[in-house]
Amino acid sequence: MSALDRLIPRPLSRPLSQPLSLRPVLLGAFLVIALVGLLQVVQTSGVTSTGYSLRSLEQERLARQAQVHQLEAEVAALTSMERIESEARGRLGMVAPAEVETLEVHKQPPAQQLIPQRYFPEAAESTPKAGSWQQRLLRLLPFH
Amino acid sequence: MPLRVARVSWRLLLLGFLFLVCAAGLVGRLAHLQIVSHGHYAVEAEDEHLGIEKVLPPRGAILDRNGFPLALTLDAYDILIDRKAWQDEERARKGAEALSPLLNRAPEEIRSALGPETEGDYLLAGGLDYDLGQKIVALGLPGVKASPTLKRFYPEGDLASGLLGFLGRDKVGLAGLEADLQQELGGVPGTLYFERDSLGNPIPFGYRRLEEPQPSVDVKLTIDRYIQRVAEQQLDATIEKQGASGGTIIVMDPNTGAILAMASRPSFKLSDLNLNDEGRMELYRNRAVTDLYEPGSVMKVVTMATAVDLGVITPNTTYVDTGLASVPGGEIVNWDFSVNGVQTMTQVLQKSLNTGAVWVSQQIGPEHFYEYIKRFGFGELTHVGLGGEAAGEVRTSDDPEWYPVDLATNSFGQGISVTPLQMITAVATIANGGQLVQPYIVQEIVGPQENRVFKPVAVRRVISESTARTLRGMMQEVVEGNPSHLAHVPGYRVAGKTGTSYISVGGGYAPDITIASFVGFVPADDPQMIVLIKIDKPQNETLGGMVAAPVFAALAPQILTYLGIRPDAPPMVQQGG
Numbered sequence: 001m002s003a004l005d006r007l008i009p010r011p012l013s014r015p016l017s018q019p020l021s022l023r024p025v026l027l028g029a030f031l032v033i034a035l036v037g038l039l040q041v042v043q044t045s046g047v048t049s050t051g052y053s054l055r056s057l058e059q060e061r062l063a064r065q066a067q068v069h070q071l072e073a074e075v076a077a078l079t080s081m082e083r084i085e086s087e088a089r090g091r092l093g094m095v096a097p098a099e100v101e102t103l104e105v106h107k108q109p110p111a112q113q114l115i116p117q118r119y120f121p122e123a124a125e126s127t128p129k130a131g132s133w134q135q136r137l138l139r140l141l142p143f144h
Numbered sequence: 145m146p147l148r149v150a151r152v153s154w155r156l157l158l159l160g161f162l163f164l165v166c167a168a169g170l171v172g173r174l175a176h177l178q179i180v181s182h183g184h185y186a187v188e189a190e191d192e193h194l195g196i197e198k199v200l201p202p203r204g205a206i207l208d209r210n211g212f213p214l215a216l217t218l219d220a221y222d223i224l225i226d227r228k229a230w231q232d233e234e235r236a237r238k239g240a241e242a243l244s245p246l247l248n249r250a251p252e253e254i255r256s257a258l259g260p261e262t263e264g265d266y267l268l269a270g271g272l273d274y275d276l277g278q279k280i281v282a283l284g285l286p287g288v289k290a291s292p293t294l295k296r297f298y299p300e301g302d303l304a305s306g307l308l309g310f311l312g313r314d315k316v317g318l319a320g321l322e323a324d325l326q327q328e329l330g331g332v333p334g335t336l337y338f339e340r341d342s343l344g345n346p347i348p349f350g351y352r353r354l355e356e357p358q359p360s361v362d363v364k365l366t367i368d369r370y371i372q373r374v375a376e377q378q379l380d381a382t383i384e385k386q387g388a389s390g391g392t393i394i395v396m397d398p399n400t401g402a403i404l405a406m407a408s409r410p411s412f413k414l415s416d417l418n419l420n421d422e423g424r425m426e427l428y429r430n431r432a433v434t435d436l437y438e439p440g441s442v443m444k445v446v447t448m449a450t451a452v453d454l455g456v457i458t459p460n461t462t463y464v465d466t467g468l469a470s471v472p473g474g475e476i477v478n479w480d481f482s483v484n485g486v487q488t489m490t491q492v493l494q495k496s497l498n499t500g501a502v503w504v505s506q507q508i509g510p511e512h513f514y515e516y517i518k519r520f521g522f523g524e525l526t527h528v529g530l531g532g533e534a535a536g537e538v539r540t541s542d543d544p545e546w547y548p549v550d551l552a553t554n555s556f557g558q559g560i561s562v563t564p565l566q567m568i569t570a571v572a573t574i575a576n577g578g579q580l581v582q583p584y585i586v587q588e589i590v591g592p593q594e595n596r597v598f599k600p601v602a603v604r605r606v607i608s609e610s611t612a613r614t615l616r617g618m619m620q621e622v623v624e625g626n627p628s629h630l631a632h633v634p635g636y637r638v639a640g641k642t643g644t645s646y647i648s649v650g651g652g653y654a655p656d657i658t659i660a661s662f663v664g665f666v667p668a669d670d671p672q673m674i675v676l677i678k679i680d681k682p683q684n685e686t687l688g689g690m691v692a693a694p695v696f697a698a699l700a701p702q703i704l705t706y707l708g709i710r711p712d713a714p715p716m717v718q719q720g721g
Contacts, residue, residue, distance in 0.1 A: 051347075062292075066219035066274040069202070076213040076299035081373055100701055102635045102711050 194351070195340035201331035203294055204360035206308060206321060208369040209404075209587055213299050215308055215322075220295040221277025223247075224265040227258055229287030239285045243268070246280060270313070271295040296322075298414050304372050306411040306430050307530075307585075312419070319428045321363070321585075324531045328589055331360030361591030366402035366584060371395055371703050375405040378699045383409055386660075386691055387683030392432045392564045393695070395703065398572035398665055398674040400600035401581035403528070404703075406432050406565075433526075433533040436561035437678065440645030440688065441479070441496045442571070442663050443557030445619060447504050448489060449574055450516035453611040456507045459490045459618050469502040473549035476502050479644065490618045493641065494625055498556045505555035510541040513551060519606045520570040521580055522562055528583045537561040557645055558653075568676035571663045574619070575639075575671035578612040580604050620668040631664055631693040633700045635711035639671070640664025640696065642688035647681070657681050662692035666700055667712035673703060 077083065088094040177185065206215040223243075230236040240251035247254070247269055258266050271293065272280075281290045294315055298308070309320015316330065317323035334357030339350030375393045383391055395405040408431035412424060429435075451457040467483035469476040478484075478498050484491075492500030505513055517523065523538035538560055539546045553559040562570075565583055573580050582601040589596040607615075619639035623629045631640050643661040646653035660682050665674035677692040677699075685691045704711075 062219070063274075063278070065202075069216070069218050070274065072213075073216050073218055073297045073299065076216060076297075079212065080299045080301070081303075081369060082301055100705060104711070 193339055195336075195338050197336045197338070199334040199336050199354070199357050200294060200315065201333070201357040201360045203296070203311075203315065204329040204331070204591070205362045206329070207362060207364045208367050208372075209365060209402075210368065211364065212369050214304060214365070214367075214369065216297045216299065217294050218297050219274045220271045220293050221274065221280070222267060222291045222293045223269040223272060223277070223280060224289040224291060225258060225268050226287040226289065227262055227264055227266055230255075230258065231262060235286050239288055242283055242285055243280065243288070246276060247272075265289065296414075300369055300373075302413045302415055303369060303376065304367060304406075305414045306408050306428075307367065307406055308414065309428075310414060310417055318419075319531075320430065321365075321530075324529060325363055325586070328361050328363055328591075332358035334358075359592050361589050361594065363586055364588040364590060366397075366404065366587045367406070368404050368706075370706055372405040372407065374699060374702045376407045378695050379407050379409055382677075382679055382691070382695050386679060386685060388679045388691075389681040390431070391679040392435075392676070393678075393699070394432055394564055394568050394676045395699075396568055396572060396583060396674050396676075398575035398671050399581070401569070401572070401583040402587065402600065403583055403585045404673070406430070406585070408432050429532055430530055432564045433528060433530045434563070436534055436536055436563060437659050437680075438560060438645040438648065439557040439562050439567050440643035440659065440661065441498075441501075441556055442567060442641050442643035442661055442688075443555070443560065444493060444496065444501045445574060445615060445641050445663075446517070446520055446570055447501050447508070447513075447555045448493060448618065449520075449607050449611055449615045450513060451489075451504045451508050452614050453516070453607040454508060454512055457489050457504060459488065459614060461489050462486050463492075463500060463503045465497055465499050467499065469499040469552065471502060471549050471552040473547055474552075476552055490621050490625075493618050493622050496642065501556040502552045505551050510548075510551045513555070514538070514540040514542075516606070517554070517560075519580070519604065520573060521566055521603070522560065522570065526563075526565055526569055526583050528565060528585060530585065533565075534563050536563055536566055557643060564676055564678050567661075568663060568674060571641075571665070571676075572674050573606050574612050574615045575665040575674050576612070577609045578605055578607040580606050616668055616671075619664075623664065624668070629693065630689060631662060631696045633666060633697055633704070635713050636666050636700070636704065637668040637712050638664050638666045638696075638700070639668040640693070642693055644686065644688045656686070658686040660686060660688040660691035662688050662696050664693075664696050664700075666704065667709065669712060672707065672709050673700070675699060675703075 203217040205213050205217065207213055225239075230239065236255055237251070240254040243249075243254055244251045254268065257268065277290050277292075280288065296311055305320075307320055309317060309322035309324075311322055312318040317326040322329065335355045337351070337353045337355075339347045339352070341347055375395055379391050379393045382388070390409045392408045393405065394403065394407075396403050410427055411431075412427040418424060448457070452459075463486075465478070465482075465484040465487045467478060467481065476498050479496060482495070482497075484495060484497065487495070487497060487500055489500070489504070491497075492504070508516075517538055517540070523536050525533050525535050527533075538554075539550055541551070550559050569580065569583050580603040582603050584598055584600070586598055588598065616639050619641055620637055622642075623631050623638045623640050631638055631642075641663055643659075643663075645659045645661070646655070647657045647659060649657075659678060659680055661676065661678040663674070663676045665671040675696055677695045679691050679695075682691045
């Protein structure tokens with residue numbers, strides 16, 4: 001090699017910029033578009049199902065409300081005077097009193113009416129269930 | 145080299161010009177649609193895309209004084225048929241067959257009910273139970289719409305129907321308390337604006353705006369359901385027994401004005417409403433406050449109270465009953481044409497002597513007499529809060545149509561028209577010590593944001609306590625002083641007065657048609673309860689003492705026992721220590 005060749009830097013074996021291949025670019029773009037489209041579909045689908053869930057929950061709320069009103073009406077019907085009278089007459093065989101007599105008793109009632117213990121219902125067991133160790137742990141927390 | 149200009153063909157130019165014109169037309173049309181008519185089409189689009197629904201708050205309940213429901217609201221459905229959609233024969237047939245077992249109607253009946261019209265919705269069934277409506281919704285039948293609605297449920301059946309009233313098809317109160325308290329019970333409907341799809345369903349996460357409904361409130365009445373029931377039972381039994389055309393019973397606390405029961409006949413049944421029948425319109429009014437009648441001899445207690453309060457008489461003041469009282473314009477006789485000689489004022493009440501009442505009114509004078517008539521509340525509204533209340537008709541000496549004979553007849557309750565509520569309120573003044581109390585029927589309003597309790601209102605003092613005590617004693621003598629009086633209640637001292645008034649017909653009075661009444665309170669010395677009984681046109685008996693007084697005797701013991709009011713008569717049995 002001449003001295004001049006040593007002073008002049010040897011060119012690189014490969015140029016700095018080389019045009020990229022079209023195929024990976026297209027593939028990448030296609031993937032991005034597909035991803036965006038997929039995200040859009042997923043989001044729309046999620047919104048729609050949430051919306052239908054909301055509607056379903058709203059319908060359920062209305063159904064529960066209607067059920068509450070119906071139960072209130074049933075309680076009212078069960079405590080109505082007509083029903084009480086029909087039960088009293090039909091099932092219990094009661095009749096209206098023919099006459100009412102008023103008796104005035106001038107005697108003080110006993111100070112304390114004692115009822116024998118045997119007439120009281122048995123006390124229900126109050127020991128809680130053991131539960132899992134997680135539940136036992138949760139019970140220790142102050143806000144549980 | 146010279147520039148050569150291409151020569152353009154005229155056909156091309158023409159074509160270009162036509163295209164230009166069409167394009168200009170399109171652009172112009174677009175500009176018109178998008179800019180000029182923007183507002184119009186925006187509104188149309190909004191109408192198309194925006195759904196509007198009225199949001200009804202649940203209607204408030206009506207409760208009795210102890211909280212037992214008298215009227216409740218249930219969720220329901222109205223089933224409507226789209227006539228246009230059912231023009232399709234197959235669709236209509238399938239729809240009718242599917243609905244038939246649920247509605248318990250034959251398919252042919254369902255289809256024929258739609259009528260010949262081809263447009264619009266037809267209400268096939270209104271107020272269906274919620275569960276049944278949901279079943280119909282689940283069927284998804286084309287042309288069948290299930291519209292959510294509300295309906296009233298009455299746990300006590302037809303109890304207090306005239307008082308409660310009813311709702312119209314638009315769920316607004318039409319009569320009775322449902323109408324009078326519409327604002328409280330109905331709340332204020334809200335509006336829901338929402339973006340909808342082509343089927344009318346809301347678009348999830350679309351535009352949605354809710355104008356919240358103002359919640360309704362529950363109303364607690366002063367009415368006691370038990371007392372109301374026994375009052376209605378007694379009224380029905382008496383009307384049937386006496387062959388009467390109707391009647392009214394009012395039970396009231398004389399000290400507060402709280403109405404414990406208010407029953408009137410004829411009335412309607414909540415279980416059998418037919419708003420299309422115009423013949424039933426007259427049944428919808430509350431006769432206790434709308435209908436006027438001449439009270440008859442019950443008014444004598446007012447006359448006596450006036451005279452005692454003015455100091456012109458005492459219970460033992462006497463006059464001579466000749467059986468006839470001459471007044472300018474006529475002669476007044478006793479109801480039984482009796483002649484009784486020297487009579488005390490107490491005896492005037494006991495024997496219900498018209499001549500005695502006339503004599504007392506002459507001692508009072510017209511000016512004072514009508515002053516007290518007004519003070520007792522006659523001729524003005526009681527302001528009880530019930531719709532259609534009448535003020536009554538009172539001709540005073542200041543009226544040009546008043547004649548001196550009116551003073552005489554008014555003194556024993558003829559020629560003056562009052563409502564049953566006015567009459568019982570006036571006598572309650574005597575029972576409670578002389579105060580005119582305002583009758584009221586709403587005890588409390590209970591809502592999510594408010595809770596209002598209504599207190600008794602004393603309108604004014606009418607007579608002194610001493611006068612009231614005196615009149616109580618005289619009225620007690622009317623009942624207790626007559627062993628055969630039919631208003632006796634064992635164990636209790638009753639004070640009361642009967643009345644038998646004739647009904648005005650064509651300027652005169654029909655001789656055989658009466659209104660029999662009785663007003664009584666018990667216990668006489670410390671009244672806790674006052675009852676007015678008014679029976680219209682009884683056929684079998686005609687006198688107040690025979691028709692109305694026994695009703696008091698039958699009704700009062702049940703109410704007294706129920707309220708736990710102790711007997712004030714000497715005990716039947718005493719048991720010592």
